[in-house]
Amino acid sequence: xxxxxxxxxxxxxxxxxxxxxxxxxxxxxxxxxxxxxxxxxxxxxxxxxxxxxxxxxxxxxxxxxxxxxxxxxxxxxxxxxxxxxxxxxxxxxxxxxxxxxx
Amino acid sequence: xxxxxxxxxxxxxxxxxxxxxxxxxxxxxxxxxxxxxxxxxxxxxxxxxxxxxxxxxxxxxxxxxxxxxxxxxxxxxxxxxxxxxxxxxxxxxxxxxxxxxxxxxxxxxxxxxxxxxxxxxxxxxxxxxxxxxxxxxxxxxxxxxxxxxxxxxxxxxxxxxxxxxxxxxxxxxxxxx
Numbered sequence: 001x002x003x004x005x006x007x008x009x010x011x012x013x014x015x016x017x018x019x020x021x022x023x024x025x026x027x028x029x030x031x032x033x034x035x036x037x038x039x040x041x042x043x044x045x046x047x048x049x050x051x052x053x054x055x056x057x058x059x060x061x062x063x064x065x066x067x068x069x070x071x072x073x074x075x076x077x078x079x080x081x082x083x084x085x086x087x088x089x090x091x092x093x094x095x096x097x098x099x100x101x102x
Numbered sequence: 103x104x105x106x107x108x109x110x111x112x113x114x115x116x117x118x119x120x121x122x123x124x125x126x127x128x129x130x131x132x133x134x135x136x137x138x139x140x141x142x143x144x145x146x147x148x149x150x151x152x153x154x155x156x157x158x159x160x161x162x163x164x165x166x167x168x169x170x171x172x173x174x175x176x177x178x179x180x181x182x183x184x185x186x187x188x189x190x191x192x193x194x195x196x197x198x199x200x201x202x203x204x205x206x207x208x209x210x211x212x213x214x215x216x217x218x219x220x221x222x223x224x225x226x227x228x229x230x231x232x233x234x235x236x237x238x239x240x241x242x243x244x245x246x247x248x249x250x251x252x253x254x255x256x257x258x259x260x261x262x263x264x265x266x267x268x269x270x271x272x273x274x275x276x277x278x279x
Contacts, residue, residue, distance in 0.1 A: 005213060006107075012209055014117060016204050030130060040164070044148075054222075057235075062236055065159065065236070073251055076254050084262055
């Protein structure tokens with residue numbers, strides 16, 4: 001059987017790669033893709049813990065389904081916002097959308 | 103090294119490789135396509151973890167809807183992006199430092215904790231049990247999730263709608279003719 005720590009290691013690495021993408025990219029869609037990577041890493045963690053620690057109760061899978069649901073809603077609204085900003089400002093680089101900076 | 107462990111290692115290498123490609127590629131379209139590949143490998147992880155319904159949901163929703171939506175957005179905002187020089191901002195080294203420190207802390211915790219692994223088997227009819235759990239114990243979050251999706255639907259339509267002048271411009275033009 002695959003040890004639990006292997007899944008957790010892969011999830012940790014994916015989370016930190018997504019964190020770097022969310023913090024370092026200039027394109028707003030690139031930041032959103034980093035956030036999606038983080039959410040997927042969290043889902044892998046949830047399902048791995050469900051499978052190895054409490055296989056009888058399905059709480060881990062239910063939680064993962066809710067995370068996928070909320071991620072879908074967030075991606076839809078985030079991309080609608082990005083498209084709206086692009087229509088008004090002709091740019092999706094987050095550094096150029098700085099009207100509210102002091 | 104069993105077959106499953108070998109499959110896991112292949113999937114892990116592909117997942118981490120495509121994820122690195124997602125966050126470092128200068129071409130945002132390549133990033134979106136590599137994200138699709140990464141999400142497929144995550145579905146493969148779910149299959150290895152015997153969460154088959156979740157693997158199907160992942161492919162349907164994440165790859166089939168979210169990744170396609172991201173590709174739409176990339177192509178709708180493509181016009182200005184081909185001239186972008188850098189893909190990362192000025193503080194990329196701080197982000198790299200933070201990510202490396204976080205992964206070091208998380209790996210330390212993962213490798214030194216005594217996880218209480220149980221030998222119990224998964225439910226025989228996992229999908230039936232999942233449906234029953236979702237509609238009995240977690241019915242309230244289930245209903246809230248449906249409201250969240252409705253809000254997201256309405257909000258996305260309103261936010262991304264084209265601005266049109268109030269009134270009936272088509273009828274006015276026909277009247278002038």
